[in-house]
Every structure is written in structure tokens, then in C-alpha cells.
Amino acid sequence: MIESSDQAVTLTSPTALPKAGSFLWNRRMLLQITARGYAQAQAMWPDPVKFATGPAWEGKTFMQPEQNYYAHHPGRFFYLQDRDRDALCSLPYEPVRASFASFRFRAETDRVQWQLGWKGLELNLSVQLPEDDPVELWQLTLHNPGNETRRLKLVPYIPLGYRSWMAQSAQFDETLNGVLSEATAPYQRLQDYPDSQAQPVYRYLLADQAPSSWSGCRVAFEGEGGLHNPDALRQAQLDNQPARYDEPLATMQFEPVLPPGGRVTLRFAIGMAKQRDEIETLRQRYLMTPEGFEQAQAGLRNYLSPGKGRVQAQSPDPELDRFSNLWLPRQIHYHVALNRMTGDPQTRNYLQDWIGANTLTGGADPQVLINALSQQHASGEMPDGIRLHEQAQLQYINQVPHTDHGIWLPLALKAYLDESNDYALLDQDCPFADGSHATVAEHLDRAMQYHLAQRDERGLCYIQQGDWCDPMNMVGHKGKGVSGWLTLALAYALRQWAEILAAWPQPARAEHYQHLADQLNQVANAQLWDGHWYARGINDEGHAFGVASNHEGRIYLNPQSWALLSGAPDPHQAQRLLASVDEQLGTPYGVQMLAPAYTGMNEGIGRLTQKYPGTGENGSIYNHAAMFWVYALYQQRMGDQAFSRLRELLPGTEPETAQRHGQLPLFLPNYYRGAFSQYPDSAGRSSGLFQTGTAAWYGRILMEQLYGLRGERQGLRIDPQLPSHWPEARVTRDFRGAIIEVHYRRDPHCEAMRVCYLGQALQDNLLQAIQPGSHYPLEVVLPEAG
């Protein structure tokens, strides 16, 4: 059902995983497409604009978990009829849902293709994107390996949905050789007019050859037959009728004739534009030039090239390798390159995605940190979102006051410095939002001081309307509630900042922050320790939650992970919380974020408790949180347990796991359904959403913890924690311009790890004085697991 290679993941059934698909992006746009042909394209304009919607007026909203598909969902469909037989299918599968003799949906990093067999024909359909333009490039090759001439009718069908109640239309444009749809962005208030004018008014489907007929009107095309058997295909030709305020559509008819052994290729461009001229330009560039598609692909590959992983591994786990060598860096790169398709990413996302950039060959751009810090208030407070351009519309979520954003600064900076050694950045001058200036280090100091000040009389951090956990909006909205996690996270952030300062080196300042971190840990132990684990918080009414006396939400994962990171628990406490997490949060599909999931509103916690049990933050296997846990386990040097938790989050390739997950192993989803004790049947189901902090942390953990190739001020620290059942592994690691080649192997005679460079044992397992452009083969000999 799923075939995985080093270049591609292939799904051989259109029905086994009905929501599975892939996504492609370039500098401007994102295309999500299922193996069955439902699709959603968006381009930054400069905020995201959808290519099409359904036939009703759709809300402007973020990507939806477990997206619903339905007959009239936007998609890319190619009806194919055999004119001499009474046979109709549609490529890739929807909406006719005909049986194919063979079906192969093949996701590559820069292309999606389908190889289909139907009625003796061999069909190859593919889509790719160019580097810069908001246009999809489709190619369909029809091959007749048989002995009879085949007279076909091919009708690409691109539904555009209900575009506007103001004005919408679609008609054939002779010059462009395609169907062009125009629509007026609806608005009512005069102040919304300029925004409406910035929108791309055009949608189009162009072809590289002239159609015999076309249509612009959905209802007329479909008729009484329905989308699975449209009336228009029972006529010799399409109706050549425009949509005039009707629901628009882009469709054209072609009539390829394939002699025995014959082959024909058609190319199409699908996209959006503000000016008609832009379309003409793109047509010339891609459709009218024989090498247009090839150049586009080369351009895209060039654009994607900084998104390769710094680590390429060959381990005893080829599935893990295929994912982590190819797809994981791709997912991380998507975040880094497109900022989650938003003009104002949440600050914590922006900074954590930047952590991910360190795992890519392209590296992390220090300007990201500068962008974020230049929107910091002089008080030290970080804003909820970082505006990437002046017109960026403030998302709703960034209108909710969350209290954690500054926490991520030292973590992100530490990851960057470990990789780059760019300590000069700390001295760089950077403005605050009010125009005043300070060094980056001073920005960090103020952020830490701001967080330290935002604490109650017990020393616990106020939570206001949420911390890392967005929908925890009623814990502290009255000004008193505190976050257990945030208190521990602040302790960890202070430790990270102290470590940066120590390495800079600024030892006295480092010690000061380390001391503050220790104090916070004491506070946490005094106020949050519940006997077997740490509480998630104490709300405005003084009720602790995430504690054993709760019936729902008794235990939350994050406070335990971050307590291990901050160093709060003593060994006895650590043992207890480790056991509690395994026992209460562990499932066969991953570790849950909390349990039991809430089944009804708790007005002392908020929106979180209104989410469906086992979805999102309400007790799903929320992979971002699971990553913190894995990271903490590695910090505890519990390599086997950590690996097991890491590994179980990988989307499955075996039929049973794949069907449970419902997605292909191309990305880590933001969650798998949890609430395992309550709803075991749906547990493990993927959200299908690939925007998640999970990816960055997964990449970082593989590089720095599993393979233990972590940068330090002086060089590269070799400190692997391979799972004990791995006898061997090989890794190539790009580091500060050099190539490090590591061969790990276990040796029954080895008692403690040895790292050898050119036959010499490395002192302290630290590779120093690394020369850019050089090549460092390392032998890492490990003891057998005991």
C-alpha cells in the first residue's frame, strides 16, 4: 500500500487512506493535494489567499485539522472518456471514482505524480511548481501500448467555488488559450476597499494546445448527472458558455487520438493573478517554451536546496532514515521559508522554527532573531506575533495575551550559537519597538527580567490568557492565575541564558542567572510538586490543576518535561514523574499531552477543555509537547526510552499503522488523536496538519541527541545516545562549513565510548579547530548495551 524509497513515497490505493496526500510549495504558494485529487492552493498576497473554495461562502480561517473532503471540494480533476467505448474515469480518482487497473500516487519532494492504468492506457499525471510564481504546472501523458487506435476525450475540470457575491465570472480567453475567471473581493466598509483591491482577481486554467470547447459555469456543466457523471460529458462538446455571476469553473475539452503505441502530452498552468498581463507572462514562460517545465523544476530545486538536512544518516532503521534524511528537513524548511503561510507568525513559532533552521544546510538566518527582537517592547516583553510586513493582518490568536514568548529567546539563541558559534551577534545593536536601542544580549536580559517580574508573591509566573498552550485562556485572565509550566520553563530559559553567558564568556552574569534559575526551581518544588508530578498551574480562584485530585486533566506532560530540563526534581522526584508519565500519558501511538482528556467546559481552565477529547491540546498526542518530553529524556540520558518515544511518532508505512494514522510518511502532524483510555478506536489518527513546532525539535533531537553531534563554543561535541539495539550507524554531518563523517559501532570489548579521528582518540570527545571545507572522518566505538 505504501512504498517508500529514498526519493519518494508511493501510495498504491486511492481508497486505503482517503485523506492522504502531499504538499508542494515555492516562494509564494502552497499546494496541498490528496492522492484522490482534492486540493487546496494558497499564495501569500501578502497575507494568504486561497485559490478556490467550495460552492458556499467560506470563512477565512487557518488550516483545519482532519480536513473534510466532499464532492464539491476544490480539486484538480481530469475527466477522461473513451469515445469509442462507454467508459468514463477521472484522474487522479475524484469525482468519478472509477476503478483503475493500477494506481500509484507518488510524492516526491518537488513534484507529485500519478501513474495510472485504465482500459489498457498508461496515464501519467504530474504537478510541480516553479520557484517564484503562484502557478501550478500540470502535465498529463497518455500512452496507448495497445494495438487499437484510441479516440479520447480529455476534460480538465478545475472548480473555483463561490468566489464573490459582488461579481464573479469565467470565460475562455483566446489569447491566453485558457479559461479565465474574474471576481471582485467583497467588502462593505470603505476602509476595507484598499485591501480588496490588493487581492488577485483572476484564476485561470491555461493549456499548451487549443481546446475544442470549454465551459465557465459549474451548474450547467454538471447538470442532473452530478459531478461523478456530468451532463456536459454526454454532449459532443462543452457548451462554450461563460459564467456570468454564476458559480465559475475552468474546464476545456481536448480530443487526443492515440494510434497503437502512440503517446501524447498535454501541459496546463493553473494559478492566480492580479493583472491579466501577469498571466500572459507566465504563459510565455512555462507553456510556450518547450523547456518551460524543466526550467521551472530546476528553479524550484535551487530554491529548495538550502532545505536539505545537515545530517544524513544510515542506521539500522531505514524508515527513520528515509524520513529524517529527506522529508523531515523538507518540513522544517517549509516552516523556515514560508513562516507557516502567515504574515504574523506567533512569536514562539517564529523562534522555534528558527531553531529548526539550524538543522538545515542553509542554516539559520540571524536576521530572524533581529526581526523578533526589534518588535520587543523596551520593558522586555515580547509581542504575541511578529509582523513580517506592514500590511500583515493581526491574527485573532495574536490578539490574545500569552505570557511565554520571551522564554523562547535564550533557547532559540542557544541552538543558533551552538551551531554557528556566532557570538558576535550578542553585541549587535538592535532596536526595540519604541525605537530605543540595545545590544542583543541586553534584549535577552530584559526579556528575562520581564519574565522574572511577571510573577506572583509565591514566585510563580502569571499566565494571563495562555502560555505555550494557546487555548488555556481562563486560568489567569483575572490577573492571579499562574502557570506551573511557565515557571519551570523560565527556570530552563534562565539556565540556557546562563549557559550562553558562561560560554561567551561572562561568568559572573552567568552565575547570576543560574542562581535565579535555582531559586525558581525551589519555588516550583515548594508550590507545584503534587507528590508524584508537577501541577500544570493554579488558576485565578486558587485551584491547582493538573494534579492528582482532578478527575480530568490530572496530569499534564509539559510541566514534567520542563522540570527535567530545568533541573527542578531531585532523583526521587524524577523517578516518580517518569513513572507517572509512562503510566498515565503513554499510549501505543505516542505520549499524550494530558490525561484524562476533558469532557466538558472548565471555566477555571478555558477553551482547551472545550476541544473535543483527544484532539489538539485536549489530550491528543500533541507531537510538539511529545518532542519536549523526548528532549528531556535525552537530557536524562535515557536514550532507549527517548528513542522509543521518538520513533513511535513517525507516520507509519505498514498498512495497519498507516491506516490508523491516515497519512503518508511525508511529515510529522501536529497531533495524533489521543484520549486513548476514552476513545481507543480513534486514537492515533493524524490531524493531517504539517505546521508544527514538532519538526524543528525532531530534527534538532536527531542531530544533537540521538547522533549526539552538538556544536559548542570550541567545536563539535560527540555525545550520541544510540538505542541499545542498534549495532551500528553512519552519519554525515555538515558543521561550520566542514563535513563530519561518523561511523558508530558497538564493540563487545569497549567499556566506555571512544571517539577516534584518523585513528587518534579525541580528547573529551570534542572535535576542535574545525576548518571550513575540510572533511573529518570519525570512528565512534560504543560499548554493547548492558
Place this chain on the structure above:
Amino acid sequence: MIESSDQAVTLTSPTALPKAGSFLWNRRMLLQITARGYAQAQAMWPDPVKFATGPAWEGKTFMQPEQNYYAHHPGRFFYLQDRDRDALCSLPYEPVRASFASFRFRAETDRVQWQLGWKGLELNLSVQLPEDDPVELWQLTLHNPGNETRRLKLVPYIPLGYRSWMAQSAQFDETLNGVLSEATAPYQRLQDYPDSQAQPVYRYLLADQAPSSWSGCRVAFEGEGGLHNPDALRQAQLDNQPARYDEPLATMQFEPVLPPGGRVTLRFAIGMAKQRDEIETLRQRYLMTPEGFEQAQAGLRNYLSPGKGRVQAQSPDPELDRFSNLWLPRQIHYHVALNRMTGDPQTRNYLQDWIGANTLTGGADPQVLINALSQQHASGEMPDGIRLHEQAQLQYINQVPHTDHGIWLPLALKAYLDESNDYALLDQDCPFADGSHATVAEHLDRAMQYHLAQRDERGLCYIQQGDWCDPMNMVGHKGKGVSGWLTLALAYALRQWAEILAAWPQPARAEHYQHLADQLNQVANAQLWDGHWYARGINDEGHAFGVASNHEGRIYLNPQSWALLSGAPDPHQAQRLLASVDEQLGTPYGVQMLAPAYTGMNEGIGRLTQKYPGTGENGSIYNHAAMFWVYALYQQRMGDQAFSRLRELLPGTEPETAQRHGQLPLFLPNYYRGAFSQYPDSAGRSSGLFQTGTAAWYGRILMEQLYGLRGERQGLRIDPQLPSHWPEARVTRDFRGAIIEVHYRRDPHCEAMRVCYLGQALQDNLLQAIQPGSHYPLEVVLPEAG
């Protein structure tokens, strides 16, 4: 295809008018349903809440013109399978679209029913509403007139759509004997939480008998078969599976067995609720009581009874009679009773709907005027919308400053006083928005003075971001642009106010306002007369529009109508503008609001010009405006021309007209497509929207102008303008508690109209000293048309 009787309109084909349907409402809710079964239900909660949406996240928006339907559109579907034959259909038609031996969709004023013949069975499906509750009551009777026992499977299928990305579910509830769906209203900002809590979380489908199985999950039900042939119906039983964050659905299976001659009836309740208890109450009330449906119907009839027309006519035009005696008052009553399903109707709509109330037996409630005036600013300015309850959300459209709202006060008051003679209302004390007080008359004075003050140095009225014409938002947003229509409308409003004052009587004050009106008319003639008609306005840049030198929007209807009403034109001007309107705005389907329709944005006019040519305000046959024109023609005593314009707006019953209009003759739509010279093929197509000021004016014109039975201070003025081809007519007219029975007839010997009461000629054709409860038979003898 369409059969029309005094009780019902029947459509005998499911495919001839694919969007045609009917609507039902009660005190709380509105149900729109097509003959094919697509449906949209909304209830006031206290702002409108939809029962269901499509499978994507839909925008919260007003009713859409020319609504698109598609496979997964919300609807009410009843799959019916013959278990001994391989036969499947769905009632009433969607989504299977099977052939019926007979199909009759019958719209009654308080019920919708379908009479269907299928495979030898007689099927009767109906829906009605109770008086107060937001619930639909469905009944299905299956009758087997044949000689064989029929074993059937009946599966009512109610799609609920994508209800929430927070939480959604659906499952069978044993106690309620139905499928119950729960969902959390999504929100992100804490301040939106209370609103979200006020929402009805439940949707349900209940039955009066136990199902054999059920399902709550759409995707599983549908499977690969699609909605037209769902997988679930190929199994012996439904899956009994709940939706758990899946797209919810309400469906149950029943297995009626009909012996020869047998008959079975099933009853269902479909609705929404905030508390589960409410559902139990409704179940007891309607499903568990044998007479529940009958009592509901009686209740609804009682609720609808004030919505009968004051005029019942028998004319030579039975189609007009059927419409105006039954459906027109019903449409007017809908507006009066539900305020267009909004919590803050636009002020002009609220006042004009109140004009309509005068044509209903229930009469116009003076409290409506008081409500409006109590939100008037002390300056005399009226707000853009009248909030009907404290939580009412201000609609976008009411955030746009429009300048016409006060104009409607004297017009609405005049209509009310003519009918009620309630002149005491003028002395009633009424607050302003700031809490200060004044009499109603003083409120009117201040409104007129406010409008008089809002004029430029030429004496023309500023338009700001629109007047009656909402989307004319760029004519005067910079503060200079003026409205030609509004200037003339103010003159007419002043005249109306003067007439009220003269009748009160306050002759000096009346003369003052009459004088001001005359002055305005002079201004209009000096500034707006364009040689053959009046200009629509002059924008911020000083450019006149609606003038002969324009290529698009050369002539607008409204300034011409209101000039005739205000008395601005001299006879020569009147003749010219009458000819211009006929020539440039007339079409076979009605008179257009402007021509030629704009084909692109004009930033000196605004949003209007961005609408699709021939739709809405951009040159459609906008019936509200057409009514002003008809009213003006009657004022000009051009009865034949007026009648012809009135009559052509009636939705057609002949196949050709009906197919062009695309709706049933149950309501006047807000527009028919215009742009006749540009797009003749689509001209005449109905918007399908029944919320429109058209209805009130149509009713008033019939009563006061066509039949000429108009109230005055002293009694009832008889002043008909029957079309010259009518030899005779009979009308019953409810007036101030008395019943007036009028028999009009033409007599070749008559030279001037005579009105006789009990054989005596009425002086001045005025019936005076009318006694409530009395009965006045009148004979109106008219000359033959010359």
C-alpha cells in the same frame, strides 16, 4: 409545470426550476427549502444562527442571491429503498435524483408538501413549523395501493456540515429516540466566550418510532458510493457509529412493511437547542402526543393570522389576485414579524417594512416608530440600524454612514396615519438616544431640520458613503459629494410631513415645510436637471453622474421617480423623463435601476460599480426601485402604464416566464437580472431573495393606488386607477375596523367616476363616519377607457 390555486402553488417537476422552493417561518425561525430538498434553516438566538452548513467552514453572512446548491449542501433527504427490488430513490429528489412516476411540490402558506409516486407507491412528505419553537415537524406517509407486500428501508438523512473545529459529535440518544449532535462554538478571544456560550450547541433528528439502526458520521455513511449511492445503504443496517470530531450527521434507518393497501406514517422533529432538556420538552409536545402536529399547525395559523391582507380582490387577473390575496401579504408579514432575521435592521428597512404592516389585517404597531425614534440622536440624525435587543451585533452595513434614514420617517408615518388616523401619536412623548425627550412630532421636525442642514452651498444633500443605495460608497466619502436622489427625496419627505401637519391640523407649520420642499425642488431643477432627466448625484470631485454624458450609468431610475413624487419637474420635464425611462430603462421583465450597467470599478461612485453588471444595484431590475417608479406613475395618474410596470414584476406561472425567473410565484424577489442590453440571456433571472422593500410598496400600491382605497383624516378616499382593460373588479377592504366591499364596473354611459353607498352617490368620493364593525357595500361606476 406550475399550478396555482387560492391555497397553494404547485410545481410538478423537480428539474424545470432547479432553485425553486418555498419558505416557512414562525416566531423564532425561518426554513427555506427547495423543491429538490436542499434547505437552510435559521433561528434567532438572538442573532440568526444557521441549523447546518456545508462540510467546509462557512462564513457568517447574509442570505446570498442566486444561492448555489451542490451535493453536500444542507438539506432534508429521505432515502427510500425497496428491499425486494434493486431500487433506490430519495425524497423529495436530492441526492439520488431518481425518476418519480409523479412529482408534486406543493407550497402552502403554512406548510410544504410533496406528493410523489415511485415504483407503485404513493408517498406524501410534508414539513410544517409550530408557532414558537425552533423545530421543523416532518411527516412522511407511505401508501401501497398495489397487490404485493412492500418491504421498504427508509433512511432520513440530515447533513449537519462542519460545525466546529473545536468540538463536534453526533450520536443516538435512546431517551430522545433520535440522533443528537453537539458542537462547541469556536472562538479565540476571551471576550467572545459569552457569545459562544449563548449559541445552541445541539442539533437533532428525532423520530416517533424506534429506528433499527443509526449513524452519526457523514464520511462513513457515504463511503465510496457518494451521496447519490451511499455505501451505508448497501448494508443491512447503518453502522451505529457516532461522530467523534468527525463531520456529524443525523440519520436513522426504519423498515416499514406495507401489505397491499397498507399505509404507514412516520413523524420526525428536526431542530436546534441550547439545552438537552428543551429537546425532551419538544419531543413530548410534538412527537409523543398524537395531536402534536395538528396543534402545532393550529398554533402557527394563529400566529400567522394577523398577516392576512386588508385587501381581498377579484379582478379579471386571477394570477394577480392569487398572488396579492395570499402570498403578498404573507411576504409583507414575514418582514414585519421577523425584521428580516436580523437584530439590527437597517433603519430604512425597518421603517418601510412598517409601511407594509398597514396593508395587513394585524395593522401597524406604533411601537415600531417609537423604537426607531428612541434611537434617534438629539440632533435629529437617525442611526443606520435600529437595535432590537441589547446583544444585537452591529452588522457591517450599519457601520457604513448612509444619509437617507430620516427621510423615511414622514413617509412611514403618513402611511400609518392614513390607515389608522392615530394622530394622537404625534403628541406622544418619546426619548432620544441621549435620554432627552420630545414629542413624536418634534422628533420628525428635528429629523427634517437635520436633513436640511446636511446640504452643501448649492442646497444639495450630502451623500457621504451612501443613501438608499447602500453600495454607493465613494460618491461623497470625502465630504463633498451630493445625492440627487436624496435632495429630491428630502423634498418629497418635506411634502409628506407638510401633508401630515396640514391634516393634523397645523396649517402654518405645514406651509413652512411645503415652502422648504418647493425651494428644494428649485435647487434640483437648477443643479440636477440634465436636459432629459435628473442626475443621480455629483461626487467629491464635482463630477455629475447619471447624466447623458456618461457611458455607463447614464440614467438612474430613482431620481426620476422621486422627482415626480416631489413635484420638481414641470409638465415638459416630466414628459421628457418619462420617455427617457421607458426608452433606456424599460425591459420586457421590468424597469432597470440604471443603465447601462457598469462594467468596471468607478472610484467616483464606488462599490456599486464593482457588482456584476445586471445584478443588485448595478442595473438589475431592482424591484424596490421599480416600486417607487410605479408609485410615481400612479401619482401622475398614469394608471395603465403604472399597472403594466407593476404586473410585469409578478413571478411568472407560464413555463417560459417561470423558467426565465427561476422561482415560484410565492414572493417578489429583490431583483431580477437586468443589464438587458448587455446580457439579454440572463435578464429576468430572479435573485431568489425575498427580503425586500418591494413587498411593502407593492401591497400599499395595490390598496391605495390600483384599487384606490386610501385612508384620510376624515375617512376612506375612493380613487381607483384600474387598468383600462379591466371591465370590472370586486374588492373587500378592512378599514378602521369596518369592512368595505367595493364593486367596480365600467359603464359606457358613465362620464366621470361615481361612488355609491346604498344607492347614494358619495360626496367627494369620500366615505366618512365609518363605524367599526360595520359593513359598507360600495358601487364604483367608471367610464369606459378612452
